[in-house]
Amino acid sequence: MSGELLFWLNLLVTVGIYTLLAVSLNLINGHAGMFHLGHHGFWALGAYAATWLTLNAASLPGPLLYVLSLLLAMAVAAIGGLTIGIPCLRLRGDYLAIATLGFGEIVRIAVQNSPHDFLGGSLGTKVPRVLMEVTRTTQVPFRFLTLAIVAVACAAAILVFRNFLRSLPGRRLLAVAQDETAAGLLGIDPTRSKVLAFVMGSAVAGLAGGLYAHYMGGINPLNFNFMEMVKMFLVIVLGGMGSLSGCVIGAFLVVATEQLLNRAPEAIASWWQVLFPLILALMIVFRPQGIFGRKEITDMIRAWRRSPA
Amino acid sequence: MIFEARGLTKRYGGLTAVSGVDMELAQGDLVGLIGPNGAGKTTCFNLITGADAPTSGTIRFKGEDVTRARDFQMARKGVARTFQNIRLWKEMDVLDNVRAVCRAGEPCGFAAAALRLPRFRRVERAVTEKATSLLQRLGLGDVLAESPGDLPYGDQRRLEIARALALDPDLLLLDEPAAGMNPTEKARLMETVRDLRREFDLTILLIDHDMKFVMGICERIYVLDHGERIAHGTPAEIRCDKKVIEAYLGSEC
Numbered sequence A: 001m002s003g004e005l006l007f008w009l010n011l012l013v014t015v016g017i018y019t020l021l022a023v024s025l026n027l028i029n030g031h032a033g034m035f036h037l038g039h040h041g042f043w044a045l046g047a048y049a050a051t052w053l054t055l056n057a058a059s060l061p062g063p064l065l066y067v068l069s070l071l072l073a074m075a076v077a078a079i080g081g082l083t084i085g086i087p088c089l090r091l092r093g094d095y096l097a098i099a100t101l102g103f104g105e106i107v108r109i110a111v112q113n114s115p116h117d118f119l120g121g122s123l124g125t126k127v128p129r130v131l132m133e134v135t136r137t138t139q140v141p142f143r144f145l146t147l148a149i150v151a152v153a154c155a156a157a158i159l160v161f162r163n164f165l166r167s168l169p170g171r172r173l174l175a176v177a178q179d180e181t182a183a184g185l186l187g188i189d190p191t192r193s194k195v196l197a198f199v200m201g202s203a204v205a206g207l208a209g210g211l212y213a214h215y216m217g218g219i220n221p222l223n224f225n226f227m228e229m230v231k232m233f234l235v236i237v238l239g240g241m242g243s244l245s246g247c248v249i250g251a252f253l254v255v256a257t258e259q260l261l262n263r264a265p266e267a268i269a270s271w272w273q274v275l276f277p278l279i280l281a282l283m284i285v286f287r288p289q290g291i292f293g294r295k296e297i298t299d300m301i302r303a304w305r306r307s308p309a
Numbered sequence B: 001m002i003f004e005a006r007g008l009t010k011r012y013g014g015l016t017a018v019s020g021v022d023m024e025l026a027q028g029d030l031v032g033l034i035g036p037n038g039a040g041k042t043t044c045f046n047l048i049t050g051a052d053a054p055t056s057g058t059i060r061f062k063g064e065d066v067t068r069a070r071d072f073q074m075a076r077k078g079v080a081r082t083f084q085n086i087r088l089w090k091e092m093d094v095l096d097n098v099r100a101v102c103r104a105g106e107p108c109g110f111a112a113a114a115l116r117l118p119r120f121r122r123v124e125r126a127v128t129e130k131a132t133s134l135l136q137r138l139g140l141g142d143v144l145a146e147s148p149g150d151l152p153y154g155d156q157r158r159l160e161i162a163r164a165l166a167l168d169p170d171l172l173l174l175d176e177p178a179a180g181m182n183p184t185e186k187a188r189l190m191e192t193v194r195d196l197r198r199e200f201d202l203t204i205l206l207i208d209h210d211m212k213f214v215m216g217i218c219e220r221i222y223v224l225d226h227g228e229r230i231a232h233g234t235p236a237e238i239r240c241d242k243k244v245i246e247a248y249l250g251s252e253c
């Protein structure tokens, strides 16, 4: 019984983390219209920044350390976003994709090749438990607590992004995404808008990294490989580029598929690695706007209420 | 002079799109820029607005050398334009097309926007008020929530003007504002352009192929052909200019 509960709790926490990754990737790729393939790099930066602080500030009270490490995760990822954003965002389309993909891989490979006494190198590292003690008997409350925290983080991220998109700087970003030339000629600095989106998106990916590290209790560079980027991309392509609520549903579909497949006999379990890229390709060919397109679930409910029964 | 171009030249590979053009505009001028297809009129607009950098020549605006200024910098200095091929942001509604361009008195930072701080509300209210009044002024007050792509052609052109005015420009460049309009709409647009100049203290430079329209409202006209300025004068002078008749107008005088 508790095994089943643990499975579903784990599934939901993972959905939450992928929701954070997807809404932030979506801000960059969907709303801002850039082709960015290095999100796993920001995720890793956040995870390792949080881990580093947790390992090196062990004297602080646990919950404080937890919060501080999440803030550091966001800050480090945001600085990463700013550093690669400024030179890269002058590139367009495929070139931007290659440059950001390179960044994502460099982060992982750099950690992989770092000395073992610094963040564990290729072997990975344990992340000390600071939120609460986690033993076999406290797994259920620990997962419930993490789920609550992740849910709050998702709600906050979605709210902040939604507010942003309905503000002056947000509209400028949408204008740049739709017609950069017109935007520039109407006084909008396209690079500034894009860097802002990039930094916001990387900060939230960093937050997802910090939450992930604390939840897993240990991380290694392979957690952040390119296949993860494919998954995130699939989530936003399924949900709809430019739809925040689509991300939540997309994340659920992808994570649930993967984890349910994982329970299956080994011969089938690893098939998600084939299945996901295949679905991704099919979606892009047959329904590139995703399930939701640019619409939000709230728009649909409103339209559905308005239409005569 | 609010605006001065000297020896403005643009070469694309072997093609000289604009060649040694001089142009001057005084505050409050309403001037036309005409010439046959491919004469280099739109290219001139691109050079003036910083969309493209001139190969040679200089541009001064409000006393400052702006030859190398970027597009968004020119826009913020007070040069606004509309486009020959309408370039509205199709996935935003009419109101947001204008609101994206409005500058409120104070900047609305990211934090203020994301957290809905009082500053965000102030900026938002100011911007919405300004955008709405501009749209109402251009006769688009009833279609604020529509998608620009669903509007008739003439309305889209007027939306482009409203959007340009949101920059509080000193110099407004209109690239074929009457194209695709019927005679009634054109007559109304003439009225509007004249009134806007007065209400917003504008200097206006406009391109159009409709001679009735251009001659009807412009006080002066520049004529381009093959990138070169072949004539400059009042509508009456231009109508009877030998070179202009030969290159563009046919027999009108």
Ligand SMILES: Nc1ncnc2c1ncn2[C@@H]1O[C@H](COP(=O)(O)OP(=O)(O)OP(=O)(O)O)[C@@H](O)[C@H]1O
Binding pocket: B012, B015, B016, B017, B035, B036, B037, B038, B039, B040, B041, B042, B043, B044, B084
């Ligand atoms: N970016 C560019 N690259 C190469 N050639 C260009 C470019 N822009 C314009 N041209 C060329 O420069 C010449 C002038 O074009 P321009 O668009 O300025 O003409 P125009 O006077 O506006 O004509 P129309 O009345 O048809 O709008 C044309 O031959 C055009 O093909």
Ligand SMILES: [Mg+2]
Binding pocket: B041, B042, B043, B084
């Ligand atoms: Mg033209």
